[in-house]
Amino acid sequence: MRVAEALSECPVVAIVRGVRPDEVVAHAEALYAAGVRGVEVPLNSPDPFESIRRLSEAVRGRMAFGAGTVLRPQDVNAVQDAGGTIIVSPNTQVSVIRRALELDLDPAPGFATATEAFAAYEAGARHLKLFPAATYGLVHLRQLKAVLPPDAIVWGVGGVGPDSMADWWAAGARAFGLGGELYKAGQSVEETAAKAEKVVAAARALPT
Numbered sequence: 001m002r003v004a005e006a007l008s009e010c011p012v013v014a015i016v017r018g019v020r021p022d023e024v025v026a027h028a029e030a031l032y033a034a035g036v037r038g039v040e041v042p043l044n045s046p047d048p049f050e051s052i053r054r055l056s057e058a059v060r061g062r063m064a065f066g067a068g069t070v071l072r073p074q075d076v077n078a079v080q081d082a083g084g085t086i087i088v089s090p091n092t093q094v095s096v097i098r099r100a101l102e103l104d105l106d107p108a109p110g111f112a113t114a115t116e117a118f119a120a121y122e123a124g125a126r127h128l129k130l131f132p133a134a135t136y137g138l139v140h141l142r143q144l145k146a147v148l149p150p151d152a153i154v155w156g157v158g159g160v161g162p163d164s165m166a167d168w169w170a171a172g173a174r175a176f177g178l179g180g181e182l183y184k185a186g187q188s189v190e191e192t193a194a195k196a197e198k199v200v201a202a203a204r205a206l207p208t
Contacts, residue, residue, distance in 0.1 A: 003106040006037035006064035013038035018185025021050040025058045034196030042068035049082045056083025073099040092116040097123040134159020138171040145172035162202035
C-alpha cells in the first residue's frame with residue numbers, strides 16, 4: 001500500500017517514535033484494527049530499520065509504512081532495503097526528496113515557509129509536512145494554501161491531536177502525522193488501541 005491509498009482510507013500516519021523491533025508489529029496491528037493505515041518509524045528509534053523490516057513482513061499490502069526523521073539520501077536507500085515506502089523528514093532536503101523519487105518511494109518533507117514548500121514541490125514532493133504545525137498555526141496554513149498548487153497535500157504534524165483535527169482540516173490540511181497522541185515509547189498495546197480509536201473517530205467525523 002502506498003501513502004495516497006493509506007490516507008484515502010484514514011488521513012492519519014502514526015509516528016511511533018521510540019518503538020522497539022520486538023513490539024512494533026503488535027502496535028501496528030492495534031493501529032490497523034482501529035482503522036489507521038500509515039506508520040512512520042523515526043530513525044532516532046531503537047534499530048529502526050529492523051522495525052521497518054518487521055513491518056514489511058507483517059503488514060505489507062495492508063498499511064503504508066516507512067521512516068521518519070530521514071535526513072540523508074543514504075538513509076532513503078536503507079529504508080527501501082528494509083521494505084519501507086514512506087520517507088518523512090522534518091526539513092526540506094532536496095537530495096532526500098529526489099532520492100526517494102528515484103527509488104519510487106513517497107517523500108513527505110517538512111516545511112515551514114512558502115519558500116520551503118515550493119522548493120519541496122519543485123523537487124517532486126506532493127505530500128508536504130507543515131512542521132511543527134502548532135508553532136505556525138491555522139492562519140499560516142490557510143494563507144499558504146491560497147498559493148500552493150492544488151495537488152500539494154499538506155500534512156499537519158506537531159501539536160495536532162484528535163480535538164483539533166477538524167480545525168486543521170478546515171484550514172486546508174488533508175493528512176495528519178500524530179506522535180504522542182497515538183504512541184509514546186513504552187506504552188502498552190492496549191493504550192495504543194484506545195488512542196487510535198479516538199483518533200480514527202475524529203478522522204471519520206471530518207467532512208469529505
